[in-house]
Amino acid sequence: MKKLFGVIGDPIAHSMSPLMHNDLFQLYQLDAHYFPFHVKKEKLAEAINGLKVLGVSGFNVTVPHKVEIMSLLDEIDPLAKAIGAVNTVVNVEGKLIGYNTDGNGYVRALTHYVSDLEDKRVLMIGAGGAARALFFSLAKAGVRRMDLANRTVEKAQALINECPYEIEASALEMNEAELSLEEYDIIIQTTSIGMSPKVNEVPLSPERLKAGAFVSDIIYNPLETRILTEAKQRGAQIQNGLDMFVYQGALAFELWTGIFPNTERMKQIVEMQLGGK
Template sequence: MKKLFGVIGDPIAHSMSPIMQNDLFQNYSMDAHYFPFHVKKEELVDAIKGLKSLGVSGFNITVPHKVAIIPLLDQIDPLASAIGAVNTVVNIDGKLTGFNTDGNGYVRGLTEQITNLQDKSVLMIGAGGAARALYFSLAKAGVKRLDICNRTKVKAYTLIEECPYHVDSTAYEMKEAEERLGEYDVIIQTTSIGMSPHTEDIPLSLEHLKAGTFVSDIIYNPLETALLREAKQKGAIIQNGLDMFVFQGALAFEIWTGIFPDTDRMKNIVEMQLGGKKC
């Protein structure tokens, strides 16, 4: 009997997950299919009931449901509970368990590019939902220093205070962080600034960026944001959001199937859909 998987969100038509996950099911000769489900906020409770009734084996959750889904689950993984958001659910014997693979997916993608993460000083731009997952996971991974800059410093301080994993950390406003860019080995952009269609927007000045800094942007559409383009011109090593997207999907696939899949294959599939390789 064919197993059913999917992703729920609003909007959902743009999602690359169905193409990526269905290719994996085919590659591993699994009788399974992954569907996109367009679910509005007011429809979430009924949608989850429907997915359980259909016997869906697992599904991903994207905006705007990552927080709202938590009370609808039977169990939640400790990291997802700490983050306060879920992006992956597995259905075992009618019991729904939630996980968050965003942060760990990002860290897996980062460690593909960087060795000795524990020796690195990191600046994170933004303090929203995506930043929270990344911050908690990077803190758990044991980075040496993990600072946050945000338009409102209070929000950054709140994120730091709520993290259950100890890491040396300071909050800055954007202008303060701009002056300190030369202090960091890694800079991570976690906001939606620079995302299509506003592709020329940039979250902060890179005037003080030092050559050789690793600059990462979690956006993957476009594959090269204005921030990454300017960073590369200044001699930085750059990474777009494709690695995070691929590895969070790979970790979800592993939760559902027990198999950690071919991430190079996944990355190639998404790159082809997005129109070519950048970075």
């Protein structure tokens, strides 16, 4: 019997997850299919009950349901509970278990390029939901020093205070972070600044980047944001958000099937859909 998987969100038509996962089911010869489900906020509880009744084996959760879904699940992984958001659900014999693969997906993507994270000094830009997932996951992965820059310093400090893992961190104003960029080995941009269509915006100037710094932006549309372009011009190694998207999907696939998939193939499929590098 064919297994059913999917993604719920509003909007959902733009999602590239069905393309990515259905290709993997075909690659690994699994009798399964992945569907996009358009679910309005006010219909979330009904939708989850419907997915459960249909026996859907697992599904992803995207905007705006990542937080609200938590109250509708039977069990939540400790990291997802700490982050306060779920993006992947596994149906285990009728019990819905929630996970967050965003942060761990980012860590896997980052360590593909950067080794010895524990010894690196990190600056994270932003203090929203994505920053929270990445900050907690990097702290859990062993990063010892990570500062957080945000337009509202109080929000950054609150995120630091709520981190359940041991880490040395400071909350900074954006201009303060900009003036001290040379202190950091890794800069991680987690805000929506620079996303299409506002592609000429940058959260801060990379002018003071240290030589050989690594600059990562979780945006993948465009594939190279302005901050990445400017960082590259200053000799930095750069990474866009495509790797994070691919690895969070790969970790979800592994939770559902027990198979960690071919991430290079997944990346190529999404790049083709986006129109190339």
